[in-house]
Amino acid sequence: MSLSPAEVSILLIETAEAGGSAAAATVVGANDRTLLGRRIARTRGVGVGTRSTHGGLGSVSLDTGAVLLLDEAMDDRRALEGLRALEDGVEVYIEIRRPVRELVVVGAGHIAQPMAHLGALLGYRVTVLDDRPDFATRERFPDADRLIRADFSNPFADVTLHERSHLLLVTRGHKYDYECLVRALRADPAPAYIGMIGSRRRVRATYVQLVDEGFDRTFMDRIHAPVGLDLGAETPEEIAVAVAAELVMLDRGGTGRSLKEVERVAERFFNTPESQDTT
Amino acid sequence: MTHEDDRALAEALAEARRAGRACALATIVSTRGSTPRKVGARMLVDPSRGLVGTVGGGCGEAEVIDSAHRVLASGWPERVRVDLTEDFTSWSPAVCGGVMDVFVERVAAAARKDERSAERVSIHYLRVPDHLRVYDQRVVVRRDDVVVTLSEPIEASAPLVTNGEIMLERGSLAVWFTFPGAWHDIGRFHRADGRFSGFYANILTPPEMDGPVWRTTDLCLDIWWPSGGAVTLLDEDELEAAVRDGHLSPATAHRAREEADGLVALAAAGAWPPPVVEEWTLERSLELLERSSCF
Numbered sequence: 001m002s003l004s005p006a007e008v009s010i011l012l013i014e015t016a017e018a019g020g021s022a023a024a025a026t027v028v029g030a031n032d033r034t035l036l037g038r039r040i041a042r043t044r045g046v047g048v049g050t051r052s053t054h055g056g057l058g059s060v061s062l063d064t065g066a067v068l069l070l071d072e073a074m075d076d077r078r079a080l081e082g083l084r085a086l087e088d089g090v091e092v093y094i095e096i097r098r099p100v101r102e103l104v105v106v107g108a109g110h111i112a113q114p115m116a117h118l119g120a121l122l123g124y125r126v127t128v129l130d131d132r133p134d135f136a137t138r139e140r141f142p143d144a145d146r147l148i149r150a151d152f153s154n155p156f157a158d159v160t161l162h163e164r165s166h167l168l169l170v171t172r173g174h175k176y177d178y179e180c181l182v183r184a185l186r187a188d189p190a191p192a193y194i195g196m197i198g199s200r201r202r203v204r205a206t207y208v209q210l211v212d213e214g215f216d217r218t219f220m221d222r223i224h225a226p227v228g229l230d231l232g233a234e235t236p237e238e239i240a241v242a243v244a245a246e247l248v249m250l251d252r253g254g255t256g257r258s259l260k261e262v263e264r265v266a267e268r269f270f271n272t273p274e275s276q277d278t279t
Numbered sequence: 280m281t282h283e284d285d286r287a288l289a290e291a292l293a294e295a296r297r298a299g300r301a302c303a304l305a306t307i308v309s310t311r312g313s314t315p316r317k318v319g320a321r322m323l324v325d326p327s328r329g330l331v332g333t334v335g336g337g338c339g340e341a342e343v344i345d346s347a348h349r350v351l352a353s354g355w356p357e358r359v360r361v362d363l364t365e366d367f368t369s370w371s372p373a374v375c376g377g378v379m380d381v382f383v384e385r386v387a388a389a390a391r392k393d394e395r396s397a398e399r400v401s402i403h404y405l406r407v408p409d410h411l412r413v414y415d416q417r418v419v420v421r422r423d424d425v426v427v428t429l430s431e432p433i434e435a436s437a438p439l440v441t442n443g444e445i446m447l448e449r450g451s452l453a454v455w456f457t458f459p460g461a462w463h464d465i466g467r468f469h470r471a472d473g474r475f476s477g478f479y480a481n482i483l484t485p486p487e488m489d490g491p492v493w494r495t496t497d498l499c500l501d502i503w504w505p506s507g508g509a510v511t512l513l514d515e516d517e518l519e520a521a522v523r524d525g526h527l528s529p530a531t532a533h534r535a536r537e538e539a540d541g542l543v544a545l546a547a548a549g550a551w552p553p554p555v556v557e558e559w560t561l562e563r564s565l566e567l568l569e570r571s572s573c574f
Contacts (some may be wrong), residue, residue, distance in 0.1 A: 005304045005386050006292040012290055027360055028308050032506060034475035034560075036356040037384040058474045081319045083309050093308040093382060095319060098511065122304050173548060187396040 003039045003055035007239060009042055016097040017125075017220055019046040019162035023070040026207065027057060028083070029091030035062075042070040046099070046162045047189035062086055065075060069094060084278035098165040100125050103247075106180050107171035108147075108153055111197065114240035115168060116144045122244060125164065129155055132172075142242040152176040166193040169229065170274055185210075185219050195243060195248065230254050285320070285333060291331040292322050292386060301387045301566070303347035305334050310390050312377025314338075314363060324385075326351065330394040333383055339363050354563040356384040369488060387566045398491075400428060400457075402457075404483070405496045407526035412522045416455060419564040426488065427559045428455045429568065441513065443479050444505045446476055453479075454564050456556055457493070462503075464495075465552050477505035480542060482535045498527065498535035502542055505558050510546040512539055 003011070015022040024041035032082045041054040051071070052104050064176050065086045073079040073096045081095050103119035105112045108130035119126040120143040123275040129150040130136040140278055148158050154170060161167075167184050169177045176197055184194045198206065203225045210219060228242030229249065260266075295302045302533045303324040310318055316337050322340070323331040323346035339361035345361045359381045398418040405411055416428035430453040438448035447453065451472035457464045464486070466479040480502040486495035499518035511535055518535060521527040527535075545551035 005384065006296055009285065009289040009292060015284055026306075026384075028380075029358075032475070033355065034506070056472065058470075058472050080425075093306065097285075123283070125282070178540070259505070 003041060005039070008039055008041055008055070011043065011161045012095070012097045016100045018100075019099045019160040020044055020049060021074045021099060022097045023073040024095050025057070025066045025070055025084075025092040026095075027090055028093045029089070031089050035090060040066045040070070042074060044074055047159055056105045057086075057090075059094075059101060061092060066092060072169045079204075085180040099162045102127065102162075102165045104129065104156075104159055104167045105159075106130075106146075106150075106152075106167060106169045107176070108132070108137075108140065109170060109172055111235040111239050112168075113140060115170070115243060116141045118240050118244040119142070122248065124247075127159055129159070130171075131176075152179055154183070155180045156187065161187040161189070161191050163189045163192060165191040167191050167195065168243060169194070169196040174202055174206070179221070180207065181206065182210075182213070185215065185222065190222065193247065194223050195246070196223060197227055197239075198225055199228060209211055288321055288332055291325065291328070294327070295323075295386070295412040300325060301351060302326070303383055304386050305343045305347060305381050306359060306382045306444055307334050308358070308380050308382045310377055310450065311342065312364065314377040314379045316379075323349075324351070325468055334379075335361070335363075339379070340343045343383065344382050344560075346381070350383045350385050353558065354385050355557075356382065358382050385570050387474070387536055400426075400487075400493055401495045402428075403495070404481075405494070405548075407496065407499075407521050410523075417568055419567055424458060425528050426457045426459075427555070427563050428457065429453075429561075430455065441505070442511070444508065446472060446479065446503065446505070451476075451564075452561055454556075454559055454561055455555070456488060456552075456559070457488065459488055462498070462534065465555055466559065467559070473561060474507050475561070477503060477508070478556060479503055479504070480552075482517055482539050484531075495555050498538075500535050500539045503538060503544075504552075506548060510548060511541055512543055562573075 011058065012022045012024060019041055022041060022043040024039055027035045027038045030036055035058060038057045039055045040057050042051060044051050053057060057066055064249055067082050067121050073094050078095060081242055084092055084094055086092055101124050101180060103113050103124035104127045106129045108128050113126055115130055116126045126144045127146040128141050128144045129148045131152055133149050136149060138147065141147055150158065169180050171177050171180065184191060213257060228239060229245045231238065231242045233239045233242040255262060305319050305322045307320045315335050316333060320334050321332050322334045322343065323345060324461065334340060340360055342361050346357050350357055352432040360378060361381055362378050363377055364378065386440055400416055400418055402409055404418060412429065416430050419427040419429050427478045430535060433447050433449055435449055438445045448471050452469050454467040455464060463480045463482050468476045468479050470476050481497045481535050482500040484496045484498065486493045497515050499521055501513040502510060502514055518532055520534045522529055542551055
């Protein structure tokens with residue numbers, strides 16, 4: 001039987017929160033009006049997880065066509081929600097849910113606090129991990145979604161990492177950062193972002209160690225370290241802003257440069273020699 | 280929709296379901312030009328709580344709310360085209376300059392399966408000469424001019440087929456409309472998966488409808504109007520045979536033919552079946568039975 005809008009909305013939310021993907025098709029146009037409002041949904045577990053089908057549109061051939069559309073929508077990251085055509089003039093509206101964007105701050109120290117705050121502000125589901133119980137506390141992180149006491153030798157035991165996870169490694173020691181980094185690099189599916197705090201010298205030392213352990217250059221390229229945009233940040237708050245800015249830049253595809261330089265409105269407006277060359 | 284909007288909507292839906300209220304859900308399914316909200320934006324119209332979410336930030340929302348009230352009353356989803364390009368009254372014409380399609384559907388209230396205790400009737404159909412069929416049904420709604428009942432799922436192993444189209448099959452449900460004093464009843468037939476298959480009318484003697492047992496004599500003729508097909512008169516041969524064998528009087532047979540021909544003519548003119556059969560869809564009937572049993 002068909003699913004109600006309430007059942008579908010809960011199914012989609014729960015799948016996305018668990019790090020999976022989901023898509024649902026609702027009949028919004030049909031010659032036979034009894035088909036209107038019928039629904040079918042597909043869900044996929046984390047990464048290339050198990051797929052399953054929920055509900056139905058009322059015939060095998062409609063369901064088969066819809067499942068193809070839904071899988072396509074789930075698998076193509078650029079797929080947009082909207083109308084699609086099925087057989088016999090049946091039109092469906094497709095909605096898509098990706099895993100919920102998550103910021104996992106590993107280490108609950110002085111950078112983690114403003115970072116958790118900014119992450120929540122930007123709409124990330126924020127998780128803060130630490131091995132010290134009196135650091136990852138509600139008082140220190142009022143807007144984090146989850147506070148987890150973790151052992152840094154296996155830091156992600158209680159966190160499901162997925163393709164929309166963003167990790168920031170800011171533990172109390174580089175030794176722990178390194179352990180967490182290795183775990184993060186081996187995670188499957190690969191997280192969207194792995195940022196690690198550290199000076200150029202420290203980062204270099206980390207890379208040397210990674211090479212010793214057999215990681216190649218492709219792994220280094222996935223690590224954002226030193227972390228954040230070059231804002232000249234010094235305080236923990238400023239560093240958090242630099243990291244947040246990097247997250248937005250990567251998400252939206254910006255350059256990270258000043259818009260003033262990118263757009264050069266003044267130069268264009270005042271017809272500088274450079275712009276005259278192009279005319 | 281952001282994840283937070285998604286959550287807020289799901290919580291509002293769940294709350295309305297728990298409280299036993301039906302709501303209307305509006306979703307923007309396509310847009311053209313500049314619209315204040317984009318595809319996927321949703322608004323829930325909860326009759327006793329108001330609006331949750333928005334599909335227009337005010338622009339064109341009145342049309343959607345009107346539609347929501349129609350949908351709540353009829354149960355039929357609607358697709359509304361909201362044209363914001365001619366919205367001269369808008370305060371901010373620069374914002375509202377596009378066209379959007381909004382799908383509006385009814386969201387049923389919660390079912391309490393453990394407390395079903397709807398009124399039941401037992402309908403005794405006499406098929407001449409002496410074959411009695413008893414159908415136990417749940418009463419959906421009683422009005423002066425019609426009683427709406429819901430069949431139990433059909434148990435037959437072979438589907439009932441006319442002209443290659445399945446009318447009923449194992450697991451099918453039918454909503455029945457019985458009109459006091461009328462020489463016919465109407466069934467709203469469905470396939471086992473709930474799809475509407477067509478309207479079926481039995482020509483019969485006006486049923487005695489006092490108490491929990493109804494009695495009527497089947498007059499052989501039936502009318503079948505399949506979904507998307509043409510009205511057909513069935514079983515004329517059976518009526519002829521019943522008269523020939525002396526099981527029905529020629530006068531009764533004449534009345535039966537008159538009734539059937541009259542209905543077919545009305546159907547051709549678009550005046551039959553009556554609106555009540557569209558009003559009590561299977562979904563709405565089931566929903567009402569489930570909800571009424573909460574009280």
